[in-house]
Amino acid sequence: MIACTIAGSDSGGGAGIQADVKTFQELGVFGTTAITALTAQNTLGVHDIHAVAPAFVVAQLDAILADFDVKAVKTGMLFSSDIIEAVASRLKVEHLPLIIDPVMIAKGGQSLLQQQAIDALKTYLLPLATVCTPNIPEAEALTGIVIDSEETMQQAASHLLACGVQYVVIKGGHAAGNTARDAIFTQHDAPFYVETSRADTKHTHGTGCTFSAAVTACIAKNLSVRDAIIEAKRFVDAAIKHPLGIGQGFGPTNHFAYNQKLAKENVYVL
Template identity: 65%
Template sequence: MIALTIAGSDSGGGAGIQADTKTFQELGVFGTTAITSLTAQNTLGVHGIFEVSPAFLKQQIDSVLADFNVRAIKTGMLYSAEIIEAVADVMKMQDIPLVVDPVMIAKGGEGLLKEDAVTALITKLLPLTTICTPNIPEAEVITGMAINSESDIEVAAKKILALGVQYVVIKGGHLHGEFSVDAIYWEDGYFAMKTPRVQTKDTHGTGCTFSAAITAHLAKGLSVEAAIIEAKRFIQLAISTPLSIGNGHGPTNHFAYKRAGGNCEVAIHES
């Protein structure tokens, strides 16, 4: 089983390409990469970004796909409209499940997607997307609406599906309450995943890790629904057993899922 991640490099090792390949490895999937940008980054923030040229990014992707039987692809930090267009041009020619984590803002508040790239994401890449995994702020940017309630989440999800996305997972980490609830919608279905909310500052790379876990399980042949649920177990364990390293928003624990044997209760609620 082989997966490809198209994302930025995090020199701090907690997010981006590094989080993705760690997740792939822990889940028994061989990870390949195409790097969109280099970041000078640690748990305190992003201190510099060096963007790879779209032509060289496409060369990376083409090289991987020409030699490896890639079973699933994910995107993370894409940064610019030109990068997004390069990825979309490749994906138009592929019949491989695509997981899009619409990375926009780092934990420290730094922008990881240029303003003019949002339109390209919406019009070029989302119509090609199998699963999109926005958090609440990202879903608000994509839909242009405020999200403050479960009913808002449903409206936003349907707007994102209307863009051509097959499945949307709106993550509930930015809302409040004793439990964190992620809502999953597709054309004719819905379910929600409910887990206890973990009080921790060590959440760097959660979105990258969750979407990478979905991608790994798709590469292993799981259905979309099963891949999402199992990925939730992976990220819940990674958040709830932090490594406690760094002086800011520390990374999640990619070792936790395997050490726990994947044992993590996720409550599933269906409509």
């Protein structure tokens, strides 16, 4: 099976294209890539960003789609409205499962999405999405709704579903409590939740990229969207709870953990 990631490069290897390809590989999926931006980055932060010309992003996609039987596509850091519009225009004729990780802020606080690109994301790309995987701050930025309760989370999800997204996964890593609970809302079915115990660690760089890449890989392997989300939660839980302990800042997750049989805790589906 083959998947494609459209995202930025992380020179530190913990997030972005590098995290996506590692996740694809660990889940038995061949990864292809269209790079949207180069970052000078490590666990201490993002030090510089060089965006790729939108036409060259499309050229990468053209080359991939002309040769490979891609089964699912994900987007990560898209950076600008021009890149978003170009990617959406190219993908809308493909009718492939599309997983959107609306990357906005790096772990160190640096902006990875220009402000004017948020409207472009909602207008051009979200209507094509099979799954969108925002964390709480990203969901708030996309909808303008402050999420401080189950009711406001439902309101934010409804706003994103109205854009055309089929499944909205609002990740609970930024919420309080002893569990990490992700809420999944769909166009037609009742919401459900996936939950694990929370890990006390700062080594969480690339968790969003890793989770969305795992969803993409599982969908490429013909799992249902529901089962793909559950398995992705299992993958990222293992990666967080068995960190590599490298870097001086927000260290990367451990992409090896899932296949090293370190995923011992249950993922509870509620």
